[in-house]
Each structure stands twice: as C-alpha cells, then as structure tokens.
Amino acid sequence: MTVEIALTLGILGVALLLLVFERLRADLIALLVLLSLTLSGLVTPAEALSGFSNPSVVTVWAMFILGLGLARTGVADWLGRFILQASKQRGEAGLIALIMLLAVLLSAFMNSSAIVAMFLPVISVVARKRQFLPARLLMPLAFGTVLGGSTTLISTMPNILVSNALEEFTGQGFRFFDFALTGLPVSLAGVAFMVLIGRHLLPRRERNLEWPGAEPGKLFGLEERLFVLRLPPGSPLAGKRLAESRLGSALKLNVVSIQRAGLTQTAPSSQTILQQGDELLVLGKSDWLQDLLSGQQLHLDNGKQRAPQEQLKLDVKELVSSQVDLAEVVVPPGSPVIGQSLYQCDFRKKYKANVLAIWRERPVRTNFQDMPLRSGDRILVQASRKHLNGLSASPDFTPGEPNAVAAYELQERLLLLTVPSGSTLEGKTLAQSELADAFGLSVLGIVRNGKTRLMPKAKERLRAGDQLVVEGKLEDVELLQAIQQLEVKEVLTPQLDELESVEIGLVEAVLSPHSRLNGKTLRELKFREKYGLNILAIWHGGRAYRSNLREMRLHHGDSVLLYGDRTRIKLLAEEQDFLILSEELQESPRREKALLSMLIMAAVVLAAGLRLLPIEIAALAGATAMVLTHCLTMEEAQRSIRWPAVFMIAGMLPLGIAMQTSGAAELLGQLVLSEAGAWQVSIFLGALFLFSNLLSQVVPPPVVAVLMSTVALSGALPAHTSLQALLVTIALGSAMPFLSPMGHPANLLVLGPGGYRFSDYTKVGLPLTLLVMLVAVLVVPLVWPP
DSSP: OOHHHHHHHHHHHHHHHHHHHTSSOHHHHHHHHHHHHHHTTSSOHHHHHGGGGOHHHHHHHHHHHHHHHHHHTTHHHHHHHHHHHHGGGOOHHHHHHHHHHHHHHHHTTSOHHHHHHHHHHHHHHHHHHHTOOTHHHHHHHHHHHHHHTTSSTTSSHHHHHHHHHHHHHHSOOOOTTTTHHHHHHHHHHHHHHIIIIIHHHSOOOOSSTTOTTOOHHHHTTGGGGEEEEEOOTTOTTTTSBGGGGTHHHHHOOEEEEEEETTEEEESOOTTOBOOTTOEEEEESOHHHHHHHHHSOOOEEOOOSOOOTTTTTOOOGGGGOOSSEEEEEEEOOTTOTTTTOOTTTTTHHHHHOEEEEEEEESEEEOSSOTTOOOOTTOEEEEEEEHHHHHHHHHSTTOEEOOTTOGGGGOGGGGEEEEEOOTTOTTTTOBHHHHTHHHHHOOEEEEEEETTEEEESOOTTOBOOTTOEEEEESOHHHHHHHHHHTTOEEEOOOOOOGGGGOOSSEEEEEEEEOTTOTTTTOBHHHHTHHHHHSOEEEEEEETTEEEOSSGGGOBOOTTOEEEEEEEHHHHHHHHTSSSEEESOGGGSOOOOGGGHHHHHHHHHHHHHHHHTTSSOHHHHHHHHHHHHHHTTSSOHHHHHHHSOHHHHHHHHHHHHHHHHHHHHSHHHHHHHHHHTTGGGSOHHHHHHHHHHHHHHHHTTSOHHHHHHHHHHHHTTSOOOTTOOHHHHHHHHHHHHTOOOSOGGGOHHHHHHHTTTTOOHHHHHHHHHHHHHHHHHHHHHHHHHHSOO
16 A cells, blocks of 8 residues: 555545544535645645536536526426315325425426425425324425436436546446436335335324414414413513513513503514513413512622612622632633633633623623623633633633732622522522523622632532622612512413414424524524524424523524514525425515526426537526526525535545545455455445445435545446446435435425434335335346446
C-alpha cells in the first residue's frame, strides 16, 4: 500500500465517521474533504473544483427548479383534487394504491420530498373526511415517492451520479428511461406489497382518542390542558404587558385568548396590557399551576427592624468568603462565546461561575441570560478562587478591572428571601425551582442553620426556613407574589373552534428536512418575537408535548401546532423551515401556468430521452424556461435549490478522483470483486444491494453512490456481471432507505403528521427492502446481461 493510498483511505474513513456520527453538516464535511485532498496533493486545484461544474451537479440543481415549477403552477393541486374525488369511491387498500401510484409517477420527474410536501395537506384532508388515521396513508405516500425514484435518470441523485460515472468510464451513460426497465418492476412490486401486506403492518395507534374528524387542536390533545385564569381586583399584574407577566416562563403557560368586558381577544400579542378582571384562556399543566397557587412560595425577609427601603438590602461582602470571590472578565475579540447567550453557552456549567451582571455601556443586572455576548462585554462573576483563575487564564476571556465590583452597584439588587414552611419549593432542587429562569432571581447563597453556603449547586434541595441570598429586582419578587394571587376559574371544557376566527388560525406545521432550526429551542430562536406566532404544542417521538416548550429542541420531522394571525402563518409558509399542513394558508398556485410548466418538463424529458441534448443542458434549459415564462420568479428558483446537497456532491466527487488516481479504488475493487466470480450473480448483486442500502441509512445516498460506483468501476469485473448491472444495483440500493425516518427526507416529512415512531419504519421497511432486493436481483441480470 502506497502513501497516497493510505492517505486517501484515511480521509475517506474520517469522512465516513463524521457522516455517520453527524458531528458536522454533510456539506461542510464534503468541503473539508475537498480541501484535505487539495492540500495533501492528492488532487490538483482544478480537479478539486471540478465537482462544481460536473454535469451531474448541474442536473441536480436544475431539477430542483423544474420540480418547484410544477408545484407552484398547481399540478399537485390538480392531482390533489383528483385524489379527493377518487377517494370517495375507494376503501383503504384502493386509496393506498392510488396514492402510491401517483407518487411513483410524479417522482419519476420531481424531487421526492417536494412531492410529499405538496401532498401532505391533501392527504390530511382526505384522512379527516374519510375518518382514516393519517398513519395509514402517509407512510405509503413517502414510500411511493422513494420507489418512483428508481424509474428515470433524473428521479434521484444516485441515478444521476452513477450515470455520470459510467459516462466518464465508457464514454456513454444511461439513457433517460433505462432505469425504468428495472425501476418499474421494483415500484409495482413495492406498491403491491404495501396494498396487500404492508398496510397491515402500519400502526393503528391514534394521535388522539377523538381522531375521527379531528382538527389540529384535538390531535395534540389541547382540550385536556385548557383552563381559565382570572386577574382579581387589585392584582399587581394589572397594567403590565403580557410579556412582563412571566406567565410563560414562570407557569409554562401559553395565553391563548383574553376575555374582557364580554369581548374576546384571540392570540394576544406580547405587548397586550393586562387589566384587572381579565379572564385568560391558557394552555399548560394544571398541576404545576395548582402547586404555585396553593401556597406561598417565598416571602421577603424582614429580619431586623429597618426602614422599608433598607430592610431588603444586603452587603456585597456576603457574596465573598475564603474560597469564593467576585471578579470581572472581558470578552475579547475572536472569543468563541461572541454571538452566544449565557444560556446557549451553558456558562455556569462550563465555567463553574455565576454571572451577576454584564456591563455594556451601563450595568445590566437582570434578564441577561438570553443576551448575545459581544466583544468588549464586561462580565461580573462569582466563583471559587480556583475557577476564577481558570476563567481569567482561558482564551475565551481576559481579566477585567481588579476593583470593578463597586461600579455594578450590586447592593441595590441583593435580596434575602425565606422558604416558609409548607412552601411548594420545599424539597425541590434549585434547578427545579426555576427561580432564575422564571423570575430572573439568581440564587447566590443559602443561609441554613446560621451558616452561609455560597454558590450552591443546582441539585441542592431547598428546606423550610432556608434563607436565599438572591440577586434580582424587588419587582420580580412582587411579580411572583402577584402570580400567586391569580384565580383558577371553574369552566366547561373550552371549544377549540372558538379559538379561531377569520383573522386567527390554528394549524399544524412540519419542520422540514432541510430546516435551519433543527436542534434549536424556541427560547434560542425567540420564536414568538420573530414570527409573531405561538407554538401551542410539539409532536415529537410519537407523543404531544404541551408544556415547557421553550426548552424543547426542535428536530427534523417534528410537528408543531401554530396559533396566531393567518397573515403571519402565510408568511411563515414561504420559509423553507416549515411546511404548513393547510391548503388555504399556502400560497395560491399559478394555475394559468400549469399547462406551460408541464410542456416545459415534457420538452426536457423528450430532449434528454432522444439524446437531442445532454441531460444537464436539457435540465438547465428547462429551469431557465420556467423563469422566463413566469412559472417561477427568479427568487423562487434560487430558493428552491438545496444548496447543502449541491455542495455535498461537488465536494465528494474529488474524493472519487483521488481514489482512482491514487490506486485506492483499484485496491478496494479487487478486494470486493475478486471473489465475486465464485458467487452466483443473484447472491453477488444481493450482497451489493444490501451493503449499499445499509450504508445509505447512515451516510447520505449521493455519497454512497459516488464511492460505490468508483470502487465498482476500478476492480476486475466478474464474468457473469455487466458494469451497468453493478451500477444500477448500487443506485437502487442507495436510493431505497426504508428502514428509518432519517434515511430519506420524504420519510422525515411524514414522521410527525403520521404520529410514527422509529420502529414503525423498520417494521414496514424491512420486508419491503428485502422484496425490492429480491426483485432487483432477478430483473437486473435480465435487463443488463454480461
């Protein structure tokens, strides 16, 4: 083994590990691979950048534009109405067959996830009207689009990539409909399986006990968590903005509407002013609310007889001991914490220090947990002397002024609170009390049995009689007491239809597979402030979550229940992060352009199928025509391109070049194919299919197609197998990831709306994968003999 081979295989191994464990984004990994190959001299700069002009890459992004052109001109809308009409005369089996056959047909020419996105609202309506569980229809829809991806040259990225590899090796790639010779039998077998067997394996669990005819609110079980709070006369909350009331952070409540003087204000904004007598319809956990309202949580210590304005003040010296001190640190230019809030960088856990204040032109002593840090920010911290030394020596910070504490005037914000006997805080840990997050009260020490313990740990349990040394505003303590005065009003179960109006809507949305919000919390996103909408519930992992949503991380495939102004929901529908499952709130299609868009797509297929033009030129011409004829705007065309996929392919193609020029591909090819001659062709192709398929469950299918085709074309070809048979088998195996929702964007899109669990995909997908493999190994050698 040469140094070049070892280096190439090393880069390949590291890239695969990063892709499997998802430590970095796939497109970023591809760019790192490209740079590593160039800097190590395994490819020239020209070869490194050749992926961006590769015909397969051009074809991929042009097809994104063509697919959106069909979607935006109402082709899916017309098919949706056809499904609605046809569903009236069909049972479950017939409806599944119809949906899957249409999905197979469309995915021959369009991106699979785009088809699922178009049909999700339609299938949701069909399920509601016919009283079918969505889980019975949505997985067949997704699997139908995946199966249809095996039928034409442009239907999936693996098809495009293996054809490009064949053309570079032999001078001639696959023709447009060559894949249909194997793809159609595979697709029809898959549809037949789902209709006859697979549908009996689909889950019958209900997302809500009242599913038949259920509206979005019932699906998420909102009626179980809706109740009414009343502001009594003289409530300190009167006159405060809803955002200032801390009902969300303190009680984990969503205020759905406010009834005042017989009038109801639905979806109130965060700037709405509360008034005494207001009745708030809220969504949340009643047990947490009852805990808070059932007894006094804390009371202000009045210890010595002092003037009212003095009795609450403590000396800053009480925050210091022989082991704990105060110090100032500065955020220097280039620090990794710049742009992150204290919450996002988990400051206390990472640096073992309490933040007491941030100096930015003036001291900010409360509500700074979510402030993005800037270069030059001065942070006053409390920590052990050991950790203070470590913090000052850290490259993340530089030491501040040695005598800066006095300038922060902390004594004005130090309070002493007592946990009374019978308080619901008794027995809870500091973390569970949520005093800091809910009310902005930072616990800096606990006085217990006459001894002061500074910097108590988050797991420290509170006891009756504990005196808490806290930093905060007196107004925040008064706010806590004001919340305890709220009255829970006994009412009948509210009707969900009363929450909606002409202006206000309640709709379900799905986090798209390409969403930038994956892994982020609503708190980090400042969702309500940014979009002007409430998220009332999140469907994740097979169940609905309706409380403490601010701290939940969103994941691809999650469903959310949106509530707010319909105009704002329509604006959100234009973003790529969410798919709105309501046809009326989606942008109206340009139906007058539907025939034109279909003619453009037909021209692309004809030009490529008859080889009048190379596929990349035909696709590029069609994409341009979509914009010139106003089927799409240029902005829509640009937004339609999945740039991460483009960069991933362009970055990984040079790895194929390096594997060929270094000899790594030949070495792997000999290892893989040397013993293949002794195997029966069906066993060999079956093993190749399974390996490609299993790898595509954890590695993006385009990467699998690039690597496997490079290896297949570099080894000694078995006498009983053709190159075309090898490449078609690789394309089929890498493009059929049925075993998990993570294997394909189409699978992810139906995860939340269908209420599926991961195991549901394996239960249905495993036998389907084995059937597809069986059909493939029987048909491929007949179509592509040696």
